[in-house]
Amino acid sequence: MTNSTTALFQQEGTEALPSSPALIGGTCKSCGAIFFPMQNYGCEECGSTELAPKTLTGRGTLIASALVHMPVGTEYKEPFVVGSIQTEDGAILRSLLDAPADAALTPGMTMVAKLTLETRPNRGEYDLRFTPALD
Numbered sequence: 001m002t003n004s005t006t007a008l009f010q011q012e013g014t015e016a017l018p019s020s021p022a023l024i025g026g027t028c029k030s031c032g033a034i035f036f037p038m039q040n041y042g043c044e045e046c047g048s049t050e051l052a053p054k055t056l057t058g059r060g061t062l063i064a065s066a067l068v069h070m071p072v073g074t075e076y077k078e079p080f081v082v083g084s085i086q087t088e089d090g091a092i093l094r095s096l097l098d099a100p101a102d103a104a105l106t107p108g109m110t111m112v113a114k115l116t117l118e119t120r121p122n123r124g125e126y127d128l129r130f131t132p133a134l135d
C-alpha cells in the first residue's frame, strides 16, 4: 500500500498502538504543542514556524459526534456520522466515524483509527475513520 496523496495517515501503527493506523501530525519545536494534520503555517499555540512532522497514535477520546443528514459540498453518501476526537497525543481532529447512525456514541468513549476502502475518485486506496474501541 502507498500512503494517500494527502499523507494524513499511514497503515503502520505506532509503538504504543501497533494495531491501528497512525496519524501524521506535527509538533512545535518551540512549545511542544501537538497538532493534526501536519502544516507549516505556524504553531496555533505560540506562532513559531519551527514545526516538525510527528507520528501520532490512532487512539483517542470522543469529544462530540453528529449525524449528518444533509451535507453540503461532500462526496460522502448521507447519512454519516462525524466526530471530534482528542488523540492520546493531544491533537484534536474531526473525522468520519465508522459507526451506524443509531450507534450509542458517548462523549468520553475511546475511539481508534481504522482504514476503509476509499470510495471517492482520485484519493488513493484507503480512507481513515474512527470507530469505538472494542475493549
Ligand SMILES: [Zn+2]
Pocket: 028, 029, 030, 031, 032, 033, 043, 044, 045, 046, 047, 048
Ligand atoms: Zn508552539
